[in-house]
Ligand SMILES: *[C@@H]1O[C@H](CO)[C@@H](O)[C@H](O)[C@H]1NC(C)=O
């Protein structure tokens with residue numbers, strides 16, 4: 001989209017907002033879902049970074065979906081030292097005190113059949129993210145002046161225990177999903193999730209933009225690895241990683257990375273990711289520290305502005321991702337994937353990428369159709385897009 005049409009869209013929206021507030025309100029009100037605070041979390045010591053109660057939003061299923069459950073981890077980056085976690089504790093990323101108490105349910109969470117064909121009538125739950133570590137840790141930092149709770153594991157368990165008596169304990173079908181830091185959380189909790197459910201439940205997991213690669217940045221530093229290593233030490237995460245994975249690696253903490261954890265997950269998995277994931281591009285492949293002169297600024301904001309050298313590096317990133325998923329692609333009998341080539345990050349939560357007339361497609365399937373095809377076993381779904389720039393269903397409007 002060029003600047004002119006972007007301006008036009010913006011102005012149209014402003015006009016719409018100015019002149020039809022009632023119309024917009026009535027259409028979106030239906031999708032607004034209230035937060036539930038987990039009261040019994042106190043007895044389990046399950047707190048957000050700042051000590052506030054954890055929360056979730058539940059929109060009840062209906063009709064044929066009344067006994068099916070979709071649980072979605074909220075995303076939102078990480079903190080990996082005391083300073084950044086203290087900052088986070090004062091924000092909506094680390095405290096339910098500062099979170100919106102009502103959330104719009106869009107994309108995979110939408111309750112509208114024409115916007116979300118396969119999951120609209122399921123019980124849909126958004127698990128709010130406030131521990132700073134993809135729900136992975138269990139420790140506490142305390143001195144005379146500050147206290148920080150690193151209780152992701154307890155929050156996860158407290159929410160599950162709250163949902164079980166609400167019908168999750170008799171779920172017929174279940175799907176654990178999440179995007180970004182929430183997508184990463186699905187790898188860490190997938191098999192733990194199924195352990196709470198009856199054996200008769202069909203339980204599966206999906207990661208959206210959560211396939212964070214253990215790659216070197218353009219200056220050959222292990223930026224991603226070092227970032228997560230600090231987080232894992234700070235929060236006491238290592239003890240919760242899959243034992244079969246950790247015992248197979250020289251650095252056990254590496255099992256935080258999906259590429260090492262995935263082979264050990266028992267439940268059926270769906271990997272949804274862009275092969276040019278924008279978050280990884282900006283933070284792990286070309287972190288600001290590697291580009292002090294800003295040679296990448298234009299390319300980071302618009303792939304069409306990348307020069308040949310930069311494109312080569314981006315193609316290399318895609319190749320690393322394909323390589324890390326090759327085993328899964330070839331051998332996972334129950335797995336599914338949708339690996340497209342749009343410059344995106346999180347494609348299941350917004351309507352325009354999940355399911356719309358002009359949403360991204362691979363082999364002419366939308367993301368919503370692909371995830372549904374895989375979940376309901378309507379067809380084998382392992383879709384890998386051709387390399388950038390061949391896909392003309394992308395909008396590539398990063399930044
Ligand atoms: C569902 O979405 C469609 C397409 O946007 C819209 O026309 C319809 O009014 C929505 N239905 C409900 C019940 O909100």
Ligand SMILES: *[C@@H]1O[C@H](CO)[C@@H](O)[C@H](O)[C@H]1NC(C)=O
Nearest residue numbers: 082083086142143144145146
């Ligand atoms: C407690 O920890 C914070 C963060 O590390 C630090 O700024 C502060 O000085 C510490 N307070 C005391 C009394 O040690």
Ligand SMILES: *[C@@H]1O[C@H](CO)[C@@H](O)[C@H](O)[C@H]1NC(C)=O
Nearest residue numbers: 153154156157192193195240
């Ligand atoms: C699932 O995770 C919770 C929270 O870490 C833990 O207490 C529980 O033992 C785990 N269950 C299994 C079967 O691993």
Ligand SMILES: *[C@@H]1O[C@H](CO)[C@@H](O)[C@H](O)[C@H]1NC(C)=O
Nearest residue numbers: 191242243244245264265266
């Ligand atoms: C580890 O592998 C063994 C043997 O395949 C399996 O029985 C066990 O369930 C696995 N443990 C975990 C935590 O996945």
Ligand SMILES: *[C@@H]1O[C@H](CO)[C@@H](O)[C@H](O)[C@H]1NC(C)=O
Nearest residue numbers: 356357361363364365366369
């Ligand atoms: C792609 O799918 C749409 C429906 O989703 C269909 O109308 C169209 O004909 C398909 N295009 C091709 C080339 O198969």
